[in-house]
Amino acid sequence: MHEVFFESITKQLNVFITGVGNVGERLVEQIKQQKKYLKDNLKINLRVVGLSNSRTMIFNGGGISLKNWKEDLSNGEKASLEGFFENAKSLNLRNSIFVDVTANKDVAGLYEKYLRESIAVVACNKIACSSTFSNYKELKRLSLKYNAPFLFETNVGAGLPIIDTLGNLIASGDKVTSIQAVLSGSLNFVFNNFNDTTKFYDVVKQAAAEGYTEPDPRIDLSGVDVARKILILARESGVTMDLEDIENIPFLSKAGLESNSVDDFYQTLIDDESHYQSLFASAKAKDCQLKYVAKFDNGKASVSLQEIPKGHPFYNLEGSDNIVMFYTERYSQQPMIIKGAGAGADVTASGLFADIIRLGNN
């Protein structure tokens, strides 16, 4: 008999999840719901062995029962990032995966330690991949050295298969010539709802209330969040680049850009309504839609608000949809396009789920 692809017949994956807010909760529920499917159809035994929110954490090397996981977690021990890592390390389980469903800088700072213990990292948090190039490269190096995959599909476009697809293009020898993309669910929401019958302040407030923006909306509206995303795509295309290399042409008013607090910022939106109305009026006069666009071209990247004419693939982008157009040596005439909901708890959780499955799928 031929040697088998893998030693064990069913592959056990041991998952440590930190951050069980909106997205993390959906991920745990998806795992609970799909446990049997994965065993029957993919021979993956997916177990949650550690769970943490910012207050408490629980562990069970034999697999946490997910029946009453919220209640069990609330009765857990006091949470600490180092404590979570130490527990994951000491459980010493084969095929351990640390899943970061936070947006926390300190959590991202611990990936190195996880990777050095050969614990795979799956991150929704995009801080690590958009940090300094040297840190990004070091995490890639450690991942390779310790045979611990480091996956972050949901950093761009939530559950859309953007980073995995880009990785496959590059691995097979294709070369990216240009990327054009709309990557912000929050900015889409804002500019799909802002017009001469609404007020910019009200629309941003509504976006915040519906959970489309970060608690500090300046991270979205300043373009920093989109700049991080195009940076990650540029890096995954094989380019050495840092956040400050990305040209960021702001659309915020001067006072908005210089505001010192979230409250101050919101006040500038009220004060500078005429500034925002003029952006809308300019686009309307040209029969254009306002879209916040990220570009990577010829080794250079930029983010800016653009007036998009009818017929352009970005023109009809609705809701919180994202779109990425990859022009490559092989997709040179027309781009490869991936489009769909780029925000939302369920689709982001399913993107994390896909990354986890990639670790057990063969």
Added chain:
Amino acid sequence: MHEVFFESITKQLNVFITGVGNVGERLVEQIKQQKKYLKDNLKINLRVVGLSNSRTMIFNGGGISLKNWKEDLSNGEKASLEGFFENAKSLNLRNSIFVDVTANKDVAGLYEKYLRESIAVVACNKIACSSTFSNYKELKRLSLKYNAPFLFETNVGAGLPIIDTLGNLIASGDKVTSIQAVLSGSLNFVFNNFNDTTKFYDVVKQAAAEGYTEPDPRIDLSGVDVARKILILARESGVTMDLEDIENIPFLSKAGLESNSVDDFYQTLIDDESHYQSLFASAKAKDCQLKYVAKFDNGKASVSLQEIPKGHPFYNLEGSDNIVMFYTERYSQQPMIIKGAGAGADVTASGLFADIIRLGNN
């Protein structure tokens, strides 16, 4: 130290490729070109250990040198499908992968034997997956039983990440409600070039000359090829379906449908020019484009020529582009869309390449 994800530091993948025509040749060249990249960046040692075309075959358990592979292959032993299998089996290499780059029924008939030897199968050939449901299911069962992955991303949309994406949606518990797609590069080419200044016969002849159609163009023009593709997507969505369950509304003339040979068929295209012109005239009168559309909805599937109005995502589909729209429980408002070149040797080879990498990627 933590147990590592995999035993060996560099994972060796041993590839047996049968069919080195247009696509297969590009695949071998891509492997040759990317060998170092894969080792350095993914720790995959990708070796071609068997090669065959319809005339000759060569093997080298230590890895075939790809320097003069065409010449070496032409000096190989006489090819036979069973002989190729026996060699793959007797080499007995860990992580063996059989890659089928043919459109041959007899090759597809051997997958079962490969899988039973725990040899993974990567197929561009869509005959197996669009054969009887029981055969498709049996291959899935054997793949699982013998830990031998069976991947066929390029069966639909060449290098576009359609089947992998669908698989990840389903694995994470999403449910497909509807699929709408344009999946034929050849029919796109035909209907993008056919109008009231061209002749249908000439356009089909040109499509054949440029390699867009099968040697027998009826396989494309009858809709059978597209029906096979939507069948595969329906099955991968979790539905039990056979080819005869798909409603196929033909656009060919009666004589074209009933022709007994390729030559006879081409003659009907000349004779029935007015029939084809009337299809074009009807669409033109409504300001529509003719597109050959595959649908899967509510458990039912169909393929037919459609008059697509302006503004529809299919309207501007150029060249040999394919597009798939997935409506699911999670992508319910707007679909997830994947679009791009759906035919061509380089993009199809890179789709095969992606499947091979999936087997060594974690």
